[in-house]
Amino acid sequence: YFCLGADEGPYDFRKLVLSGTQFSVTSGVSVTIREVVGASKTSAVVTPRGGALVMPRQLVIANYTYGVYASNQAMSFVDGVGEPSVTVANNGILTVDKPFTVPCNLTVQNGGTVKQSTNKARSLTGANMNRMNLTVDGDFTVDAGGSVSAAGCGHWDSDRGPGSSLAHSWDPAVHAGTANYLGVDKPYGSIVDPNTFGSMGNNVGANGGGVIRLNVSGDATVNGTISANGGNYYYCTGAGGSLCLSAKTLSGSGIIQADAGNTQGNAVATQASSGGRVAVTLTGPGADFS
Secondary structure, eight states, X not given: OEEEOTTXXXXXXXXXXXXXXXXXXXXXXXXXXXXXXXXXXXXXXXXXXXXXXXXOSEEEEOSSEEEEOSSSOOOEEOOOSSOOEEEEOTTXXXXXXXXXXXXXXXXXXXXXXXXXXXXXTOOTTSTTOOOEEEEESSOEEEOTTOEEEOTTOSOBTTBOOTTBOOSOTTOOBOSSSOOSSTTOOOOOSOSXXXXXXOOOOSSTTOOOOOEEEEEESSOEEESSEEEOOOOOBSSSOOOOOEEEEEESOEEOSOEEXXXXXXXXXXXXXXXXXXXXXXXXXXXXXXXXXX
């Protein structure tokens, strides 16, 4: 773990090589990075934590994670030739847990992931909630094999959610619909502006789905997967979460979903949880869903 503090800098790195290291920039520090080389998408992390982090103009996130774990983090780029862009490439991860803006086109390639962190061991009632609220000031493209995911990132354990029942240890969970078993609560959340987490099925591990809000100023092309599914389990899976997408136009042959988690083993249909909520708004003149 390497952290630059407020009494240091500014810095200008020609190349940053990450190998199992988290590189954090705290408040009061300015760091310019002209090239990033990562060795692991899970253990090599670049994260702004209140400081000014200036990234390569054509930023490619590959073999490392760019993590947004705190609010009010801005993304900016080195001056240069050509329009700025962000590409999440193979084995790259962009983690968005707080409201964040990518000020240019964003592309998620085959093997790349944009995700929300889990809310395990967190209270889902305060500002510490993890939820993906991502604004793209440009076009947003998810290629085949690319993914945007908050699957299994909703209610869990100590806060099972309003659609979880304690009547029986085998009860499924609800969110947007009902579940075909005893003791479950009523559906909840908004149809037109979904923003609620999926509830947990009554088994540890059956997390509800998380929340994805994608605000795209340009066109959205989805040939990969955008998912706020509930967590999988043997039975009584997590209910689906919420997914809200706004863009000028929407095209592609991919998947946009907030399904309940998949049952495994010898589960029966009566123990299936309910799906979550999905809303898509097209803002372009004359745009439609044909």
